[in-house]
């Protein structure tokens with residue numbers, strides 16, 4: 001039976017998986033009952049139905065953990081409200097360690113759990129065996145017990161959430177496909193479907209692996225890409241019972257969960273298998289799986305046989321290969337899209353969508369209702385990405401690495417290796433030939449340290465002191481005692497101009513930015529609660545134009561904040577000039593001496609927090625006297641095409657000063 005399609009709703013949610021139903025449910029709980037959920041097939045028929053159903057409580061961040069905590073409480077109690085069971089069971093979880101490094105990680109996990117007020121207990125191999133008697137522990141060093149972990153039936157959960165939403169007033173329309181997003185005056189104003197148009201104040205894109213396509217209908221970038229994701233379900237095994245905890249063996253990339261007396265054996269292999277591009281997903285694709293790939297699965301199966309010897313004599317009941325969408329940094333995508341007001345996204349759940357759905361659904365519903373999040377959701381905010389992150393080839397190359405991160409040791413200072421280099425400063429090759437080791441931020445390759453001649457410029461990961469520490473230390477000494485030059489090109493830069501630019505910035509900034517041309521002001525951008533959205537420098541470059549410089553990672557977020565909060569009626573333009581200027585930081589007590597040598601002019605009369613043009617060889621650059629190293633210093637804003645020359649001139653002038 002097909003539900004009548006209303007021609008308007010306050011909120012249209014696109015996608016009837018676990019995320020869309022959770023958002024719809026929570027909107028109704030917050031009193032927004034006029035909600036229409038649209039699903040092209042049947043509820044849960046996209047990715048949700050074939051999830052393994054693990055609900056791991058402890059996340060790397062406190063805010064992530066609190067989201068899952070809400071999920072567990074919701075899943076445990078939803079049946080009382082809807083009459084439909086979710087299958088949630090708090091069975092606990094064991095994570096085993098094969099190596100000392102993994103043991104260190106587990107000890108840190110125990111400390112994190114304590115900090116978040118959650119229970120966790122370190123186990124000896126023998127104690128781990130008591131908790132999970134069907135495994136071999138001969139090669140294990142220890143384990144951790146997480147009593148808060150659980151499991152749930154993903155389809156039952158989705159159907160129960162949908163019923164809860166309906167009870168709260170929402171309408172659920174299955175077999176209805178969104179084919180367009182309607183906009184009015186730069187705001188989402190509804191959707192076009194294959195059954196007619198629906199007007200709405202808010203549209204929420206919860207379309208899972210289809211969310212990139214649905215975003216494209218609205219001109220919104222949703223950077224995700226599917227990878228094939230695998231598990232098998234075995235025949236019954238003696239000793240495997242419904243209360244058996246979840247068991248994870250991350251050094252072997254595998255997890256195990258009881259199902260009908262057998263085991264679900266799945267995992268996160270280090271090199272994943274990306275599926276088709278998001279705009280090439282076949283249609284229809286409902287309650288469908290991909291082909292079995294035993295070759296690819298063998299890395300997981302071999303490890304599973306080692307951990308659970310009984311698998312040698314156990315048949316496989318079913319092989320599941322389903323596509324799941326992954327994002328470039330293994331965090332999901334949430335929030336209002338910077339490209340279109342009233343268009344929200346919750347997608348790209350990186351194989352933790354079932355665990356996250358309750359908390360993420362509540363957080364997004366609250367964000368929609370109140371206009372801003374009430375907890376720190378920076379890590380999942382969709383504005384951490386820019387339109388260039390929507391490149392399918394780049395995404396494909398990246399997700400091959402992302403899936404495996406779930407079970408990789410989370411080393412301090414870890415850098416992703418795939419899909420790089422992406423954005424390069426004009427000095428990239430020069431610095432590389434000087435022995436620079438690069439990290440990546442907002443896609444930019446950023447030099448982390450210079451390795452001395454004869455040493456390989458690589459990040460060696462460890463819980464202890466890394467090999468590169470003394471090299472980095474030498475740079476720090478140079479900046480404190482002499483002078484060092486930093487490539488800071490990745491800084492976000494905007495030109496804010498127009499008749500009312502000063503008035504707009506005076507409204508936005510906490511500090512007074514109305515100083516004379518050439519003044520530089522360090523200031524915050526605060527929200528209505530009085531907490532920081534951003535900190536940046538504002539340089540007045542003319543009576544009607546200001547250069548704003550903020551951190552590399554927040555280009556889209558800061559720009560979006562500024563655009564949204566310029567008071568109505570003011571005549572202001574905002575242009576992102578990040579890619580137009582390289583930035584050279586010249587820092588240290590001898591920085592003046594170096595710049596004077598390179599520019600051939602005196603910088604004596606150059607007070608702190610001022611900015612003006614200086615010449616550097618053939619280039620004319622903006623020099624701003626500001627520092628974040630606690631010493632004298634300047635930032636040089638150099639047109640990109642002149643950056644290589646400017647750096648050459650600085651290096652030549654610096655040779656006698658032993659510039660680092």
Ligand SMILES: Cc1cc2nc3c(=O)[nH]c(=O)nc-3n(C[C@H](O)[C@H](O)[C@H](O)COP(=O)(O)OP(=O)(O)OC[C@H]3O[C@@H](n4cnc5c(N)ncnc54)[C@H](O)[C@@H]3O)c2cc1C
Nearest residue numbers: 015017019040046047048052053054178208352353354355
């Ligand atoms: C093998 C495997 C095992 C997993 N195991 C776990 C696990 O143990 N624990 C865990 O937490 N997570 C797990 N996951 C991840 C989890 O399944 C997903 O993160 C989650 O289901 C994503 O939910 P969703 O609602 O975002 O997507 P979906 O369930 O795919 O829902 C999106 C819906 O949008 C609909 N849609 C798309 N386009 C349109 C359109 N134009 N108009 C209307 N409707 C549209 C689709 O039909 C679909 O139903 C696993 C995933 C896989 C593949």
